[in-house]
Amino acid sequence: MTRSDLRCIVEAVGANALMDELIHALTEALRTFDGEQTEVRKRDGFLLESARQPGCLEWMPVMQRGQAVTVKMVSYSPHNPEERGLPTIIATNSLYDVHSGHLIALMDGVFATALRTGAASAVATRCLASPDSRVIGLIGCGAQAVTQLHAISRLFPITEVLGYDTNPEAQESFARRTAFLGLNVKIVPLAELEERSDIICTATSVAVGGGPVLSEKKLKPHVHINAVGSDLPGKTELPKSLLERSLVCPDFTVQCLVEGECQQIRPDQVGPDLITLVKNPDVYEPWRERSTVFDSTGYALEDQVVTALFLKHAERLGLGTSVALETVGGDALDPYALLHTPEAAPKRDVRLATGS
Template sequence: MNTLVLTRNDLSVIVQAFGRDALMDEVLAQLRIALREYDPSRTQSLRRQGFVYEKPRLGVLEWMPVMRVSRQVVIKVVAYNPGNPDDVGLPTIVSTISVYDPATGHLVALLDGILLTALRTGAASAVATQILARPGSSIVGIIGCGAQAVTQLHALSRVMQIQEVLFFDTDPSAVASFPRRTAFLGLSMKSAPPNVVARASDVLCTATSVEVGKGPVFEDSDLKPWIHVNAVGSDLPGKIEVPLSLLKRSLVCPDFLEQALIEGESQQLDASEVGPSLSDLVKRQQDFEAYRSRPTVFDSTGYALEDMVATEIVLKHARALGLGRELAIENILADPRNPYGPLDVQASRPAQDRALP
């Protein structure tokens, strides 16, 4: 039994073949369907768990499992290392995704999770924005201009008529390069201090690497009455981006409540103060139309269901294009009860036959 392995080159071919916009639109559409049809008896998602460490550099290594009952298991292993871009030239978020057959435990596929994480995180924010943002919202603010900010803006551009983008990052090089990295969107871009960005925004995305205990990343001062915030960067206990006062007066919607109460913006609140999940928003979006004129916050901590959606899309396209390599990774032999297999055949030959020439 072989495992389909997709490399970064395979993913590049998929993006080039279908285009960034078409791929993002497909992730958006399929994510809406998955959220609308979500049934915990058929799809089981567990909260993210893993290791937090300070040596050799500050980082997190975690795993995110989700299972479509009787069909497949998808597990993403994701690392968050904020020093990566400057220290070693790697993305802040590095991940791989594995797909398993629950009937046998067989590893069906193995692929990159860096691009897929960015795609699905942007798509989730766009789904929430489409439901919660005030109609006609046209000014987008970005605080934190790393890799996630690119797909946040890309996804929003697929569901909004964006007139202007204001952005900020504590790293001058990230600020300088952000217009170039998002040039394919053809948007009007302007850098500004964080509080100026927040005050001007109809929709604000925070996607920062703020240190634990150093948040929030903007002030709750003179914000638009209808501001919608996609808070993407909170992924550790004590790491927050949104002021508590804003959360207290907003409808706060987590992607995955159990996880958000531990490491999302919702960790600042009591569970009773947290609103509907993203799935509930999609299922009952007409119930929340009145909130479009009020402050709202999408608490995006990362949801394994989103990973499954993006993975299924990429694997579908890879198979259609004949991409990837089929490798016999697992030691699956003719006799399932003999782990040594061919080694026993080699050992049974006379010693002189096995001797080196």
């Protein structure tokens, strides 16, 4: 599935409807999660050394027993935008048949990652933020801030959006990039953002050891924070003191303890994970009037959900191109059979999307 296929899906479904559908699908996947049927692994990968700031290349696997394995390969290169004109996050999502090991589908993960991360924050925010929340603050106005705002605005009647970024270009273009939402976007000093926001999303490329990115001096007592930027040991966005007095909900606990905000606190100070939160929302409802944090490091289950959603729409719309990528067909016992097997002409084929 190419970039043009994804464009066709968004145009056919609509950006708002697609985000609504993703939020619903992710909520259901979390609410009905069964560890006996779905195995999610903590991501692993390589640290990419850089003279300025390290990045990483990682893989995030999840298996639905008896069905398929979804794997995302994702890179984090914080200087991509200014040095190469590329996104900070670049990814590809792939789907494999668990019976044969056959690659069923391969698709872009850049757009999918942005969408699913925003959707995950929306799910957590619905459970933890005050229902009266109207003002949202974005610390970091890059690509991820756009989908954070989009997703949360689908669940809360946002009346004002406050943005802050250390990058002047990101600040200046944020209102234009979010204009499709029809919201009142203002760029303000960080102190004002902290003081006035009911919901705050931190989505920064802060360096390892460079945090925190907010001061917590005048936060509202009921503030809910989605901390999205932590993805390496030593890279954090929030003050430890804020975490210690808040209900901290990790997306995937074993991962967050290593590379999320949770690495700053003891395991016994960590609250319910996202699955527990969604399965038992009433239990944590009293926290909506106190400070809460969603520690979002990126969860492979989210990748499974968004990949399945795009493939469903690809099947419905007849999108996806069949590619003879693997050397299969002919004599299964003869690796040189490819020399005698005629190549079929490339054609558009929905079977890539359906997994058949």
